[in-house]
Amino acid sequence: MAGPGDTGSVDARRMLVQACLNGARELAQHPRLTADATLAAADAARAVAAGAxxxxxxxxxxxxxxxxxxxxxxxxxxxxxxxxxGIPIGVTTGAWTEPDVERRLAAIEAWTELPDHASVNxxxxxxxxVAVALRRRGVGVEAGIWDGTGFEAWRDSPVRGECLRVLIELPDEAADVVRTxxxxxxxxxxxxxxxxxxxxHGEERSAWPALALAVELGLDTRIGFEDTLVLPDGRSAFxxxxxxxxxxGVVSAS
Known part of the structure; x- marks a missing residue:
């Protein structure tokens, strides 16, 4: 995979594009957002067929x-x-799912169907x-880093070296500040x-600029309803x- 600063073409077969299906959005935000796991799984299968x-x-x-x-x-x-x-499946462990840390840890310890990985903010x-509990269960850890505070906590973490990957997550911000x-x-x-x-990856206004930058730099990326509901031209995605x-299409055009 190309490294940062390499402006050569990206091999779509080697670059991971993850589909982030739903996020914490309200179901009313899009007709395809659902509380039905079977319907969400069918949506996921279509995303995999498209290249995820x-x-x-x-x-x-x-x-x-x-x-x-x-x-x-x-x-x-x-x-x-x-x-x-055959497709790796990951879930969230965000604090909003269970604000009490001990209860969240207890839930993870009681999981009976283990995902391949889980994101930790x-x-x-x-x-x-949370990361220690996941690794003890054999679940990979995606380290979510939004800002300097998160970076410093990850940098000093005793489990930093056990992370599957780092998710650099850009907030909803103007395209012209995404690169910096x-x-x-x-x-x-x-x-x-x-x-x-x-x-x-980014969210809302930064979603597509962040994806394009990831392709340019040869980094993995993601897209889906968690991050944006619209296509690059602003039309609502089906x-x-x-x-x-x-x-x-962005990957293959690079």
């Missing part, structure tokens, strides 16, 4: 709220595995403990670990597969 090589999902309860409860995680992971055989309280923001965080991560895979197809 990995799935990130927020398991939901019946009301559509994010959950780390063992029964919800099992239902969603099982449905996605059945629909997308390192700016949140209890990140180290992203390259600053990338440089900090690379100074600590030159080899850890980096997945760069489903996650439409977003992945657009992303693969």
């Amino acid at each position: 090589g990995d799935i990130h999902v927020h398991p939901k309860d019946a009301a559509g709220h994010d959950s780390v409860a063992p029964d919800h995680v099992a239902e969603w992971v099982r449905a996605l595995r059945a629909a997308c055989p 390192w700016h949140e309280a209890g990140a180290d403990e 923001h992203a390259e600053g965080l990338i440089a900090h991560v690379r100074a600590e670990d030159a080899e850890v895979p980096i997945l760069l 489903d996650n597969a439409a977003l992945v197809r657009a992303a693969m």
Whole structure:
């Protein structure tokens, strides 16, 4: 895979494009957002057919709220595995799913259907403990870094070296600041670990500029309804597969 600063073409077969299916969005924000794991799994299968090589999902309860409860995680992971055989499945462990760290840890310890990986936001309280619990269960850890606070917590973490990848996550911000923001965080991560895979992505206004920058720099990336509901031209995306197809178009054009 090309490294940062390499402006050569990107090999789409080697660059990971992860589909982030839903996020913490309200179901009313798009007709394809659902609390039904089976429907979400069908959407995921279409995204994989469009080129996604990995799935990130927020398991939901019946009301559509994010959950780390063992029964919800099992239902969603099982449905996605059945629909997308051989594709790694990841879930969230965001603090909003269960604000009490001890209860969140207990939920992870009680998971019966283990995802391949789970994201941990390192700016949140209890990140180290959550990462340790995941690794103890054999679940890979995606280290979510939004800002300097998260970076410093990850840098000083005793489990930093066990992370599957680092997610550099850009907030909803103007396209003209995406490069500066992203390259600053990338440089900090690379100074600590030159080899850890980096997945760069943004949300809302920064989603497509961040994806294009990831392709330029030869980094992994992601796209899906968690990050944006619109295609690069601003039109509403029909489903996650439409977003992945657009992303693969950016990759193949590089």
